[in-house]
Amino acid sequence: MIKKEAFECQLFTWDNWDEIEMGCLQFNNCKLIKKFHQFKKDAKFDYICIDLSHSIIEFTKKEKSHKFKMILDQSTTTMEIK
Secondary structure: OOOOOOHHHHHEEOOEEEEEEOOEEEEEEEEEOOOEOOEOOOOEEEEEEEEOOOOEEEEEEOOEEEEEEEEEEOOOOEEEEO
16 A cells, blocks of 8 residues: 655654645744755755645745745646756
C-alpha cells in the first residue's frame, strides 16, 4: 500500500498553522526535512506560506522571503516547484 501525504508533510515540519485567508495557509516555526532548491535539509524558517489560489509557496526567515511557483501535474498527481 502506498502512503500518500500532503505536500507540506513531505517537505517540512511545523509547530502550528493558520489559514490566513481562504486557500492561503501559514505554517509557523518550520524546519525542512529534505533539501529544497538552495535550502539545505534542517534549514529553519519563521514561517512558510502556501497560497493555493495563486500556486505560490513562500519561505520567510528574519523578514527575508523566497517565493516559488507551484505546478501541479494532474496526470501523475505530483507537484513541481520552480
